[in-house]
Ligand SMILES: [Fe+2]
């Protein structure tokens with residue numbers, strides 16, 4: 001009898017699996033020290049990102065948005081309420097963010113490097129452009145490097161949890177690198193000095209993953 | 221005549237343990253101060269240089285080419301208003317005419333508090349929640365980033381800053397706890413009553 005209760009509880013839990021789930025962080029909370037501190041990583045991943053996912057699952061349930069992929073939601077963003085825009089963006093953006101950070105040093109692929117050179121001159125000018133985009137974003141938001149519809153690299157920024165995939169974005173494209181400039185991303189270590197955080201984050205960029213995303217984006 | 225940073229109306233440690241000295245040190249000394257510095261750099265050698273803060277805010281509001289002016293000027297105003305919206309040993313239910321007005325316009329203090337908490341919690345990203353007077357009635361509103369009641373035909377009565385920098389050191393991601401603490405221990409109802417006039 002007790003076994004049966006336990007068994008049915010387990011089945012219920014399994015069938016009630018939510019549509020959107022959080023992938024494991026590909027490194028430990030302390031892996032990006034000293035550039036991003038361990039406490040920030042833990043709160044950012046377990047509270048902020050996890051919060052967007054649980055709010056998103058609640059928001060889509062029983063609505064026309066239920067069952068749609070993130071990219072499908074983004075391409076029809078104007079049809080859905082802000083709660084879906086904010087939380088779908090919050091989920092996608094953080095998922096991308098964790099993947100483009102790494103404690104292991106890597107270099108951009110020759111293809112990405114040559115696209116960076118033709119779009120911005122060199123890697124340092126790209127970093128400068130990204131840092132400016134992040135610094136100028138008033139309030140909360142993101143700085144992005146994306147492949148635009150013509151296959152060219154472009155730097156932009158979005159407010160709050162918007163991203164370049166959204167039909168509502170000013171500059172559209174497929175993001176290959178995103179930097180979170182919400183204060184929660186840097187306040188514990190850098191306080192008001194967003195510029196110091198932006199300068200430091202280049203020490204932990206996963207260029208291997210950015211290059212992979214670049215090659216993928218070109219195929220689309 | 222440049223815009224100046226007003227001193228905090230209490231000591232930096234006066235709101236502890238609810239809001240720490242460290243938070244006020246950064247929030248007033250760095251954030252508020254930076255808005256003042258940025259604004260002065262923007263208005264230097266222009267005809268706005270001699271204008272008062274409200275005149276600057278109203279004259280650039282809604283002009284996309286003056287977004288930097290608006291953001292910095294409004295944030296100077298908002299922060300000064302926020303410091304005054306708090307005091308040591310504040311919070312709880314107001315009294316007198318203000319309480320009567322709140323009860324008349326919201327039904328009860330509890331209903332006001334519930335609406336204020338919802339507005340402050342649901343302002344997505346950076347911004348503010350407000351108690352305002354509009355057309356003679358009190359109401360609760362929220363604004364994004366630097367936006368403020370005076371450019372929406374409303375008179376500000378009370379505000380809470382819900383930019384993450386206002387609460388991250390003391391409350392981390394727990395914005396609802398910060399808002400509850402503000403209402404229970406910090407609100408300066410004397411300031412709100414004076415604004416009601
Ligand atoms: Fe974030």
Ligand SMILES: [Fe+2]
Nearest residue numbers: 251381383386
């Ligand atoms: Fe603030």
